Amino acid sequence: MPNTRLDAIDRRILAALQRDARLSNVQLAEEVNLSPSPCLRRVRQLEAAGLIRGYHAELDRGGVGLGLTVFVGVKVERHHEAEANAFREAVVALPEVVSAHLVSGESDFLLQVVVADLAAYERFLTGTLLRLPGVSDIRSNFAIQTVKEHGPLPLTRPGGEGR
């Protein structure tokens, strides 16, 4: 049972849990117009199917002393498979890197880096990032203001695949 198509109730469940992952099953059931039993069963099913990958608390970055977010574009020496792989593995292990994508365009990788302040970023850049295997160029873009963050995925497909 790999891909049982989502119905309207599943989508409402996902939307609700995106918004508030700590809803009790009773509240959730009420919100999607179902009784608790089948509601819980659907949630478990969505988890088992891998559609729900986890539940996370969203923290205030400034509040925990991580006041600086930087988007870092990284070029790796000519995609030499080996270089790129080594870079990938190194990056997932770095706690300061909260997300990393291989992207098209000017840079090869785009990282989101979270640190306490400029001094910490300098340390991270010169002491860690620049020493990673295969790195040939780095462009740092500092987040000056966060306009939107952790927005929910738009589940009411505005014209997507399927059905």
Added chain:
Amino acid sequence: MPNTRLDAIDRRILAALQRDARLSNVQLAEEVNLSPSPCLRRVRQLEAAGLIRGYHAELDRGGVGLGLTVFVGVKVERHHEAEANAFREAVVALPEVVSAHLVSGESDFLLQVVVADLAAYERFLTGTLLRLPGVSDIRSNFAIQTVKEHGPLPLTRPGGEGR
């Protein structure tokens, strides 16, 4: 009581809830070596203090039919306060935009956009983004591979402020 400094237990609570926001209070208490009562009190306190901004389910983007992530750099006509404000407000209202930052560097804003596929992105770009107030230039970087996502914030300060 705005900013009661975090102690080691608070930090462990935050770390645990970042990893799994659906831990029961009993499990959480055990994990941080506290009995359930004070543990719950601390969690409530962290919520009230704004350090915990919410709890969210992390979904599988492909699984919900949103297979394409694009990082979009946007230039706004010369930061004309008015233009930038209008742009900000427009952007937070767009469901396809899951994050948006004002950044230093080549672009003024960096958006993360999630859509079903290239066709949907084309529609979004020409039908929505390019029509926003003050937009003067757009650079689209497509995510080819996700190396790391939703990484936890590094709470064991690797040399940050304070203390």
Added chain:
DNA sequence: ATAAAATTGGCAGAAAATGCCAATGAAGAA
């Protein structure tokens, strides 16, 4: 229309959440 299959709602026992209070531990004053 009939039959098979999946899904639902309710119930009961087990577990968790939550508010309260006395006891413990830490910080400061004398």
Added chain:
DNA sequence: TTCTTCATTGGCATTTTCTGCCAATTTTAT
């Protein structure tokens, strides 16, 4: 150091929630 004060803890009792099971209902296919 010793005493006092204040914050925090742990345990208890009540309420709420979770969770597995079964009969009833709805849906799908023939």
